Amino acid sequence: MKSDHELVPVHEIMDEKEVRSLFEKMNITQNNLPKIFTSDPQAKKLSAKPGQIIKVHRTDFGNEYLYYRLVVEG
Amino acid sequence: MAKKSNNYNVQYGEPVGMIAAQSVGEPGTQMILRLFHFAGIEATVTTSGLPRLAELVDAKKRPTTPITYVYIEDGAKKDFEKVEAIAKKINEVKMQNIVRRFVENFPKKRIKFFLNSQELEAAGLTSKQIASKIEKLFEVEAEADEDAVTVRLQTTNMKIIRNTGVRMMRSVISGIEGVGKAIIQQDKKTGEYFIIATGNNLGAIMDVAGVDKYRLYTNDVFAMYKQFGIESARYTLAKELMHTLSEQSITVDHRHLLLIADAMTSSGTIKGIGRHGLSGQKNSVLARAAYEETVKHLINAAAFGEIDPMSGVTENILVGKLIPLGTGSVKLAMKSGDTSKVKKNK
Known part of the structure; x- marks a missing residue:
């Protein structure tokens, strides 16, 4: 998978099952997550709706990990 | 290798934010206040050093030198x-960059632009191109000569003719606005x-x-945010912080800077650190009151019946409780009725 820009990691909408297991594993609710606006270019591209969770495949200096953002209206 | 590196993971309860703040703050004191740096070429001067650092951290909408x-x-x-x-x-080439002077002829409803041929050549334009561009932009008739462009207008109103001339001088002829x-x-x-x-x-x-x-890359964090989204803004922010510090040969571990960038972008948009940004929007009333504008926060909290969840560091120090960091972040509780592990007194 390749995103459309060097500095943009791959974004992906999570399905509900995945979200539930994530919350259980991390012992959090969706309010603990960082946010992303629906007007964000990347969220627009995925046509994400408020309440959904976007999984971000980040790479920081060769260190690969996942980051999650809650889609909010804005 | 993996096992070894896992031994160096950050421990639970480590105050990573504080460490990041100190790690950037201390070298920041050694920075030169205002240093003009020429990025290898003439004509592009970028702000650097402490002013640039402040600009980034305060999330200014437009950098001084984009x-x-x-x-x-x-x-x-x-x-x-x-x-x-x-x-x-x-x-970007504006009309005023390539025109030597312009003369209005009010009774004949004409404006004549005398072009600077050297500038014209440098920009790679011809007078015909300029005439057609002006026609398109202002919906007027324009004629091209060797080194001049004549524009015909419909009105004899002197004010309108003068205004159109000035507007034409400011218009972008070629390139990107x-x-x-x-x-x-x-x-x-x-x-x-x-x-x-x-x-x-x-x-x-x-x-x-x-x-x-x-x-494609710009040092304007907000422009990157608008074009490519919040994730790219975070990288840009971290990259610019790193660049600003390394320019003055200050080495700060990239994880500190990424953490700062993470904190600034976690709300979905870019927030500065300070009164109007992160510190001013904390959950706790006491933490906000302890920072700046004490009275304002306390009065507002009293008027609206705010509740302080007492989950941060500042408010807990304020009331003399154990702070939720390090060993303080762990709480022990006993299951009610479960006394199997308790030693019985004889």
């Missing part, structure tokens, strides 16, 4: 002439050419044929 780095697609990036052609498309000079640079390592442009208008630059959209 600069766009335009890279060229694989096929043409080592071909100087092709790169030059793209640079000409980007380089919002971009100033475009200068071609060569990467010493790879030998490829790229363009450095002052100002930014990412959306328009992306539409120029031959530009590598994948590597």
